[in-house]
Amino acid sequence: MFFMMLLFILVFVVIWIFDLHKSIYIKSVSRNAGDSSALMAARWEGITLNLIGDLNILHAIALSATNTAAETAITNMQARLCYVGPMIAFMASQQAAKNNGIYPNPDFDTLLNEHVHQVRYDYPAQTNPDGTPLFPEPYPDCWNEYANMLELVAKDGVVAGPDNARLYTDYTGGHPLIMIDFYNAVAGRSWCWFHNHAPTLLANYQNFFPCWWPALPEPPHEIYMNSEIYGLGLNKSITELSSLADENTLNAIATERQLQGELNSTGMTQTAVWYTYGAPWTTWDVMADPSFPITGTLKPQYNYAGADAAVRVIAKAARLMPSGKGNYPSNTVTWTAAAKPFGYLADDQRPNSFDIVLPAYRAVRLFPVDASSAPSGGAYNLEWRRHVENHLSTYMEQGPQSGSCPYCNILVAWEDPQLRQSGIDWLSTNSWQCTIVGGPGGIRGGGSPRGH
Numbered sequence: 531m532f533f534m535m536l537l538f539i540l541v542f543v544v545i546w547i548f549d550l551h552k553s554i555y556i557k558s559v560s561r562n563a564g565d566s567s568a569l570m571a572a573r574w575e576g577i578t579l580n581l582i583g584d585l586n587i588l589h590a591i592a593l594s595a596t597n598t599a600a601e602t603a604i605t606n607m608q609a610r611l612c613y614v615g616p617m618i619a620f621m622a623s624q625q626a627a628k629n630n631g632i633y634p635n636p637d638f639d640t641l642l643n644e645h646v647h648q649v650r651y652d653y654p655a656q657t658n659p660d661g662t663p664l665f666p667e668p669y670p671d672c673w674n675e676y677a678n679m680l681e682l683v684a685k686d687g688v689v690a691g692p693d694n695a696r697l698y699t700d701y702t703g704g705h706p707l708i709m710i711d712f713y714n715a716v717a718g719r720s721w722c723w724f725h726n727h728a729p730t731l732l733a734n735y736q737n738f739f740p741c742w743w744p745a746l747p748e749p750p751h752e753i754y755m756n757s758e759i760y761g762l763g764l765n766k767s768i769t770e771l772s773s774l775a776d777e778n779t780l781n782a783i784a785t786e787r788q789l790q791g792e793l794n795s796t797g798m799t800q801t802a803v804w805y806t807y808g809a810p811w812t813t814w815d816v817m818a819d820p821s822f823p824i825t826g827t828l829k830p831q832y833n834y835a836g837a838d839a840a841v842r843v844i845a846k847a848a849r850l851m852p853s854g855k856g857n858y859p860s861n862t863v864t865w866t867a868a869a870k871p872f873g874y875l876a877d878d879q880r881p882n883s884f885d886i887v888l889p890a891y892r893a894v895r896l897f898p899v900d901a902s903s904a905p906s907g908g909a910y911n912l913e914w915r916r917h918v919e920n921h922l923s924t925y926m927e928q929g930p931q932s933g934s935c936p937y938c939n940i941l942v943a944w945e946d947p948q949l950r951q952s953g954i955d956w957l958s959t960n961s962w963q964c965t966i967v968g969g970p971g972g973i974r975g976g977g978s979p980r981g982h
């Protein structure tokens with residue numbers, strides 16, 4: 531009898547240890563897969579930027595030799611590279627994650643297939659009130675070709691969701707309802723978020739009816755020339771080359787990259803189309819901020835934001851231990867990682883020291899996800915995307931409704947005046963604590979939730 535009982539307990543202990551080990555194993559697998567796929571995407575971003583940079587210099591050489599046919603071919607190639615390069619990055623990052631033992635995620639596949647349909651049919655069809663296209667193509671047949679490339683990735687199965695994707699129809703921020711941090715702050719009673727980001731919201735908010743919130747902002751329309759996934763953030767400038775870079779620098783780079791041909795004053799002074807760095811290429815202010823929890827200082831040559839890659843990998847570990855309800859639940863592990871191409875022109879010169887794109891990218895590194903271009907909610911956080919795309923418009927019309935969506939439930943909780951008052955009361959005596967403190971365990975309200 532005693533032996534039977536012992537055996538029974540032992541079996542459970544073995545199953546429990548098995549589950550624990552499997553969970554730890556899945557965690558390390560998804561970490562490796564996420565990190566390697568971010569690095570792979572960033573590597574292809576760097577390669578593409580170098581190619582576009584090489585083509586800028588070859589364009590100048592063609593101009594110097596007054597070779598008009600070559601000039602046109604080069605700018606056409608650059609326009610296509612802005613989509614093809616990021617798509618190769620997207621494909622290669624999937625392969626890297628698969629090589630590390632993660633299987634395709636059917637929810638990611640569905641999302642991408644829906645987007646393929648949108649690119650192929652909605653982008654070309656939508657027009658402004660005056661009849662001009664709402665999404666003008668950067669080159670003929672671009673939307674169709676781009677949809678084909680996306681479809682190819684979806685067919686092979688998406689493993690690593692591009693978490694910093696920004697679809698042309700996505701909101702870009704500027705409203706608490708589309709910031710996941712607002713929901714986290716309400717759910718976690720992290721009043722410091724309000725102190726730091728929306729100091730008047732707790733006191734000013736009146737209950738929903740009549741709708742208190744300002745209307746959700748329309749996504750801004752721009753000149754479409756960068757891919758939505760792993761886009762390079764580039765721009766086109768129609769100007770003379772001498773206003774973008776000096777001849778000596780260009781000659782030195784042409785020699786280093788072994789680009790054949792002569793650069794002369796005709797090439798430097800004629801007006802032409804050049805691929806330049808666009809709005810995302812600012813200084814890397816998050817990293818340079820002394821309160822951001824990094825050790826050491828950011829080197830001057832790396833102080834730039836711009837093209838980067840953030841990925842989201844989700845893996846499930848099935849458990850052997852049955853739950854109380856008699857079924858076998860699984861543990862879900864989510865790993866996010868970010869990487870970007872690093873480089874320099876000469877010594878400590880940033881790659882974007884000149885406005886024009888020049889080949890300068892030499893390495894890729896991982897860096898904290900919070901310093902990436904991924905939106906706070908993550909572009910491939912599907913529960914969040916569903917809330918923003920499908921639930922918010924209903925909420926704005928009919929007010930808060932509880933259901934299976936956690937974000938909708940948080941909006942119901944937010945209606946409680948007592949909850950908001952408790953935030954105001956807490957902040958009235960404790961707001962001095964609301965600073966971002968670095969270091970392990972030292973993060974309090976408003977810190978970095980995804981600092982790895």
Ligand SMILES: [Zn+2]
Nearest residue numbers: 917921935938
């Ligand atoms: Zn919702």
